[in-house]
Amino acid sequence: MKPALELKNITTLVNPGTSEEKQILKNLSLTLEAGDFVTLLGTNGAGKSTLLNVINGSLKPTMGKVILGDKDLTNLSEVKRATYISQVFQDPKVGTAPRMTVAENLLLALKRGQKRRLRLRNLRSHLAEFEELTAQLPNNLSERLHTFTGNLSGGQRQTLSFLMATITKPDILLLDEHTAALDPNTSSQLLKLTNDVVTKENLTCLMITHRLQDALRYGNRVIILNEGQVVLDTRDKEHLTEEKILTYFAN
Numbered sequence: 091m092k093p094a095l096e097l098k099n100i101t102t103l104v105n106p107g108t109s110e111e112k113q114i115l116k117n118l119s120l121t122l123e124a125g126d127f128v129t130l131l132g133t134n135g136a137g138k139s140t141l142l143n144v145i146n147g148s149l150k151p152t153m154g155k156v157i158l159g160d161k162d163l164t165n166l167s168e169v170k171r172a173t174y175i176s177q178v179f180q181d182p183k184v185g186t187a188p189r190m191t192v193a194e195n196l197l198l199a200l201k202r203g204q205k206r207r208l209r210l211r212n213l214r215s216h217l218a219e220f221e222e223l224t225a226q227l228p229n230n231l232s233e234r235l236h237t238f239t240g241n242l243s244g245g246q247r248q249t250l251s252f253l254m255a256t257i258t259k260p261d262i263l264l265l266d267e268h269t270a271a272l273d274p275n276t277s278s279q280l281l282k283l284t285n286d287v288v289t290k291e292n293l294t295c296l297m298i299t300h301r302l303q304d305a306l307r308y309g310n311r312v313i314i315l316n317e318g319q320v321v322l323d324t325r326d327k328e329h330l331t332e333e334k335i336l337t338y339f340a341n
């Protein structure tokens with residue numbers, strides 16, 4: 091079977107030819123198998139978000155290739171890649187349309203890839219489905235289906251962003267510290283939901299986190315980046331400890 095995602099010799103150079111020139115990712119290669127749930131760790135500035143940006147297409151690598159299944163995405167725009175790749179960001183304000191209701195946002199996510207005019211038709215016929223989908227979720231989202239998302243709490247909005255990112259099964263799910271801005275209870279509820287959905291749907295997922303205990307608790311594989319390179323890539327989580335992880339971090 092083909093790997094879900096292959097990054098081949100990715101190098102990203104920003105501000106080339108200026109005094110600000112910086113190589114962020116350095117000839118980085120990485121293969122994700124279908125169903126891999128990777129927790130991605132590394133010090134501030136190691137290149138974790140840059141790696142996600144190269145995958146989602148918001149940053150074009152200076153060199154290297156991004157292959158999804160049998161498709162070469164390297165020259166595909168961010169918008170076109172969104173058909174295959176979903177992402178949840180750290181900021182709850184990103185990822186949902188604030189002047190649309192929860193139900194309207196869910197419908198947009200469900201009809202991803204269709205023309206906007208067609209996407210908002212038949213909202214009524216999906217309401218029962220959305221009620222059922224949100225009923226099991228934290229933060230009483232099911233009681234807020236007709237609320238503008240701009241009026242939701244950060245936790246409700248992040249739960250909605252996660253639901254939108256997974257409502258149709260993405261080929262790759264990217265999570266960039268998606269629970270970091272939430273209070274400890276809400277954060278652990280959303281992480282548990284994340285784990286349940288990723289495991290049940292057998293999603294291929296890359297999740298950036300700074301919390302070592304979460305990196306150890308969730309997923310089947312741990313990757314640590316340092317200065318734009320992979321310094322640890324292991325599925326042997328049984329023998330991994332927080333102390334051991336810290337030895338791979340830059341000082």
Ligand SMILES: Nc1ncnc2c1ncn2[C@@H]1O[C@H](COP(=O)(O)OP(=O)(O)OP(=O)(O)O)[C@@H](O)[C@H]1O
Nearest residue numbers: 104105112114132133134135136137138139140141
């Ligand atoms: N477009 C850009 N132009 C210039 N420098 C950039 C750009 N994008 C990222 N960088 C720099 O590249 C380095 C890596 O950034 P990146 O955001 O990928 O790190 P990170 O591992 O996600 O860090 P953090 O844990 O702080 O979120 C940082 O030093 C950052 O300042």
